[in-house]
Amino acid sequence: MIDFELSPRIKATKNMIHMFAESAVRPVARQYDEQEHEKPWDLLNMVQKVMGGGVAGAFGTEKKEDKGEEESKEKKPKETNLAGAVTVEEIFWGDAGIALSFPGPGLGGAAVQASGTPEQKEKFLARFSGDKPVWxxxxxxxxxxxxxxxxxxxxxxxxxxxxxxxxxxxxxxxxxxxxxxxxxxxxxxxxxxxxxxxxxxxxxxxxxxxxxxxxxxxxxxxxxxxxxxxxxxxxxxxxxxxxxxxxxxxxxxxxTEGFKKVMATFDATRPLVAAMAIGVGQAALDFLREYLTEEGVELRYGINPHRMTSLERDVMQMEADLKAARLLTWRALWMLDNGLRNDLQASMAKAKAGLAVTRITQKAVEIMGPLGYSRELLLEKWMRDSKINDIFEGTGQIQLLVTARRILGFSREQLK
Amino acid sequence: MVSFELSDEQKMVQETVNSFAADQMEPLMRECDEQNSIPEEVISKGWELGLLGGCIPEEYEGFGEELSTVTGLIALEELAWGDLSMALHLMAPSVLAISVLDQGTEEQKKQILPAFCGEEFKAASSALVEPYYNFCPSALRTTAVNDGDEYVINGKKCLVPLAQESENMLVFAATAPGMGFAGVDAFIIPVSTKGVKVGEREKNMGIKALATYPVTFKDCRVPAASRLGGEAGCDFLRLLSRSRLALAALAVGMSRRALEHSRDYATQRIAFGEPIGSRQAIAFMIAEMAIEVDATRLLAWEAAWRCDRNIDFEKEAALAKNYAADMAMMVCDRGVQIMGGHGYVRDNPVELWFRNARGFAAFEGFVMV
The missing domain is CATH 2.40.110.10 (Butyryl-CoA Dehydrogenase, subunit A, domain 2)
Incomplete structure (x- = not known):
């Protein structure tokens, strides 16, 4: 049954993480942008204590929990990866740079989780749930x-x-x-x-x-x-x-088993990178809408697009693109949670989100004019931050390549 | 809990409608477009799918249990995958039927709905679009002025489907001009009403097989009881939004077909010693087409899901419809581009989809879920 309502559990997590992002992450976002190469140690220590390395970037830990669930309550529908994406989106709404610096297994840990032997998993993954932050x-x-x-x-x-x-x-x-x-x-x-x-x-x-x-x-x-x-x-x-x-x-x-197995972690990480992008895009859109409301600008969504102001059309496009990206992302993760092959959908989500959010944040800066360009606001930072999502974990072009190969049924030799 | 899985019933609807579209609609697509007509047979066979009757509850002689907007979108996507003109013809009565079902008085429901539950296709029309530059449903120039027990309708409409062959039509007119969507009402009137003039059949760039007409209303007097929803009137924006969802689903279906066609061509057409799809310039176009078709479907489904859950969905429906119009044009334009000269000749369906696609920006009303 088609359903777009998050489970009560995910909703609760989402609200909690949003409050955390708003109160603890967002306020120091500018500081750790200006003071490059410094870490918000107090925040990171706190994150480690509260979440045990199980938050953003902590893909390995998410999967570990997943396995436990699988054994105990086999019939319960899984939503671990979707929950991860919702969490990631909220933290990245707070700040992308800080969120990326959160401790946890990261991609290395994810690789160990995906293809390590039981001994390797035990030896290398246990450290992430200790008292001190580990990456x-x-x-x-x-x-x-x-x-x-x-x-x-x-x-x-x-x-x-x-x-x-x-x-x-x-x-x-x-x-x-x-x-x-x-x-x-x-x-x-x-x-x-x-x-x-x-x-x-x-x-x-x-x-x-x-x-x-x-x-x-x-x-x-x-x-x-x-x-x-x-x-x-x-x-x-x-x-x-x-x-x-x-x-x-x-x-x-x-x-090529090893190569393939580690590559398969992309099926989980690409939609999560999409979720990262969406968090930043949502931050920019939220800011823009609040600002426009304060300025008394009313956005008329239902009218003929050609009767809209250029501003209204831009905002409408930004909202639709962001939502489309989020739904594609949720779909990719829902498939993963349900044991369906999702490499195509993972790449589609990443391609859409990476590009859409790059454009959304650029447009937000453009709309805000000199205010958008100023470092007084975070908009310009979000524009700089979001660009990475169209690059790392496979550039937008690589995602199109993967998508096209699957749609056309071509191998990597047939479509280079 | 989030799920992207179709219910068993939805899967069945999808499968049934798709096989009808593949067997009965698509083979006739080109001929219908060239002839500007659709054989009655395909419409009556399509009617047997029971798509409209399936939305109408038993008390009005239908056989539907529950009106699921999402299921409606799934069916419409498959129909448009077969052919847009035929889909619009077959579902033209949906605007009147669904509007009455959703917002009609008990009396209107009893009067109107049973006609759409029979075994034979029952034509019905709706008049919303007007022949003005920058037409907007929130600023209709057609007016309905209350005069005692009657309303007097004046104005011009265009793109009115099946106006000639329909008994009844739903006419949208401003009862409170200047009030935007809130100032619009709908009237259920016989096409034969005095003051209604159906003009010569229109000649459009696309959807050529669908019969559409200009209709003029000159001091057309209709009883107050013909106002949809009676004295309370109707929630026009809600109806418009249901129609926008339907249009979005049609855009997805037709674009998906164009994507599949382009995909097949790109794997088969050899140039420079290899399939043209082996080149990124073509492959990336196809990847983007695939991403946008799926993105639009999800936007429409999410809005429809909100509608089914009684959550505000008007804004989402508008976003989905506008997104769909842009997407359809992008996808079908690329469909032509990928085929080069072959895409430009009428032996090939992509030029037809391309002409049809441009219509989505102009279409409002037309179909409803």
Missing amino acids: GAMAITEPEAGSDTANIKTTAVLDGDEWVLNGEKIFVTSGKSALEDSEGFVVVWATVDRSAGRAGIKPFIVEHGTPGMQITKIEDKMGIRCSDTVSISFMDCRIPKENILGSPEVVDKTK
Whole structure:
């Protein structure tokens, strides 16, 4: 039965998170934009205590809870991923940069959750529910390999009981948080055999403080400045043999199972990135509407669009786009919660939300004129912040590529 | 709890209507467009689906249990997937029937509804759109002035479907000009009423197979009892919004068909040694078309769900309808573009969808869920 009403449980969470975002996150949003590379430690410690790393970016923890539920109340319909998206949207409504800096397993933890052995899960995931904030990170991108992950050049060579990593990773979200600010880890993608192509690329878990690993650069960014993005260099970095992520068949270099399994985490994370975008878009739209109301501007939705003012048309378009993005996102997560293959819908949601919110925030700044351009308001910040959603976790163009391949029934060789 | 799963009944409706659309409607689409007519047979077969009768409760001789707007949208999407003109012809009576069902007096329901529950298609018309630049339903130029036990209607309408062959029509007119949507009322009147003049059949760019007419009202006197909802009048914006949802669903159905056609062409047409869909310039267009078709469907469903839950849905319906009009034009334009010259010739359906698509910006009224 088609239904768009959130369950009472999700609604309650949504309200709670919204209040938290409004009272604790939004007030310091500007401060941690201006003071780049500083962390709101009080807030992060509080978040860790209250939520145990189970909030934004804490995809691994969400899934862990999920598993518990599955065992105990098998028949209860699941909505874990949808709940995650609603939560993410509200926190990002508060502030995207701060929300991204929240402690938790992050993408690295999600990869461990998705493809790790039971021993690996126990060893690496327990740390996120302690008293102190801990971060997990994922290192895929290299200077010469962005969306084209198959072109990864970082190598992993087995030497006795150890893997030896060499190479350079860039754009690692929360890399500093994971490796220097806490006792976290980073999941590093490296090739064990370049001639094997994608099948040779495997994920490796590298603990904080491992010799031979060094953070070489902390990026200064246009937006989401509270969140650290770093370059990591690996020089004969030795890690235990068992730190290759996954079971023996994953490790087999003739098979792409490992690659595929970790790629499958995108089915969950892409809609969540869409939800992040939607949170920022909603913030901009809420602000704009409140401002217009105060100015005594009435928005007439039902009339012929050609009789509307340009302002009314813009706001109408922004609202419709945001809503469309949210519904596509909910659909992708509902499918995931119900065990349906959702890679197509996940990419559709991300493509729509990333672009829509980039435009919504730009339009809001445009409408507000000099006020929108001023750093007195947060609008210009939201415009800078939201741009990342059309880039990370697969650019808008990559999402279109994935969508088109599925619609056309083409392989990656048939549609490059 | 959020769910995107159709109920068993909705799945059945979707399947039944889709197979009718594929077997009976689509094969006739081009011929109907060229001939400017629709065979009676396809309409009477379509009527057997019972889409309208299924919305009308037993007490008015229908066989519907509950009016679900979402289910209505699912059926309309499939009809328009088959052909827009035929869908509009078949569902033209819905404006009168659903308006009466939703807001008519008990007497009006008893008088009007049973006619739409029979085995034979019963034509009925509605007159909302007016032939003016920047026409807006909130500022109708057609007026209805109260005069004792009567209303006197004056004004011009266009895009009035099936006006010639209908017994009754629902006419929308301003009873309080300047009051916006709140100042509009609807009147159930026989087409044969004195003062009603149905003009020559219109020639439109698209939906050519659907018979539409200009209709003039000159000092047309109708009894006060013909006012929808009686003395209380009607909630015009609500009716308009129900119609907007229906139009959005039709736009989704037709655009989905155009998307599927483009998809198939892009996988089969070889250029430079490979399918044209292997190039991002084509593939990305198709991806965006797919995203927007789905986005529009969800916007319409959400608004319809609100309607079914008795939550305000007027704003959402307007957003969905306007979004749908833009989406349909974008999708069908790209459908033509992807096929290049082949899309421009009338051997191919995309040029027909392209012409039909432009209409959604102008359409108001027409169908209702």
